[in-house]
Amino acid sequence: MRNSGIRVILLFCISSGILFSSPNLIAADWLKIIRSIPYSYSNGFHSNLSNIRQWVLLQNGFCEVPERHILFNYRGNFLGYIENQPEKKLTQNKLNDTRQSLQQKGKVNRWIEGRKNQTGYPFALNCNQPHADIYAAMKRLFGHDKKDRLWGTWDGMRIGTEKSPVPLYQLVEEVYKKKSSIIKQPVKASEYRHFLAQIIIESGARKNGLSKANAIGLLQLKPSVLKDCQIPQKHYRHRMAQVDCAVRLFQQNRRNLKPVFDQKFGHLPADKQQTIFSLLLVQSYHSGVGRISQLLLDPNFNQAANHFAAEHNKYSAEDIATGLIYHNLGRKKLGFASLYYVIDIAITAQKLCTQKQLSNSWVCV
Structure with missing residues (x-):
């Protein structure tokens, strides 16, 4: 799920700007x-x-x-x-x-x-991020070129036909709704559009995307994860199978994160809760739901969460979700890639909702 083709490889450099007088400081x-x-x-x-x-x-x-x-x-x-x-x-x-x-x-x-x-x-x-071609990825997602449209069958589902293939985003929506229903998890617009944005960031909407860590496909799933989903190896590059497995993982993270989140932020206004939760759910896919849960409840790491929960009126939902990562950089193996990931997903989700295919749909309204 990490090190995807389109995911931005960042050259970043930080300095103290506020505390230290000498530039010759140790890395930490x-x-x-x-x-x-x-x-x-x-x-x-x-x-x-x-x-x-x-x-x-x-x-x-x-x-x-x-x-x-x-x-x-x-x-x-x-x-x-x-x-x-x-x-x-x-x-x-x-x-x-x-x-x-x-x-x-x-x-x-x-x-x-x-x-x-x-x-x-x-x-x-x-600035030079040759893999970060959002516009080309959206064209693939929306099937602007006929070669990017598809049809297929998987686990009792049939989507499109050989004569009438569908855009990838339609396939993803059908699989997401079907699998979420089977495992009795809700389908929330904000969560789904961030899931859709992950396909852009993770792989550029390419089914054959392969990372250096051997993560595969639309949502950069490792072979061990696909195996856990009981996907036969010969179907690892089947897009419906990839989405099926990713939805199950995404919704499993949701099930595990939601009660933890509610303990910390359950008193916030509903819309604000949903936005924060959706972004943290995305972050759980990237960094692991256990790490994100610790940022909320573990007394060794939840000082930022405690502050934002108490002072939530002073911050936007996006500032809270981002701040939880920012103030915990260097802890629980959270690095700048984690910070940029959640921001990039939010940017991409917003961009998707400007496209005619989604702008007036349930995903974005």
């Missing part, structure tokens, strides 16, 4: 920075970072020219960009010079030098 000091950031700084963080991630995913804004790195601060605010250099080492040197210059200009209070295997500050993000 970026964690001290994260730990020092007040929870209140999560207000607007999702929106700020989403703006930057959209430039990368949609190849617009300051990432319209892909051979750039953009820099931003610990609140997700854009600070500037550099043009990539002919060699990685030269690009890193340029980034560090720019970091130092931003401090000298008063844009940040401190900077940290980025090096190989050490993050720096301000954060830096590479």
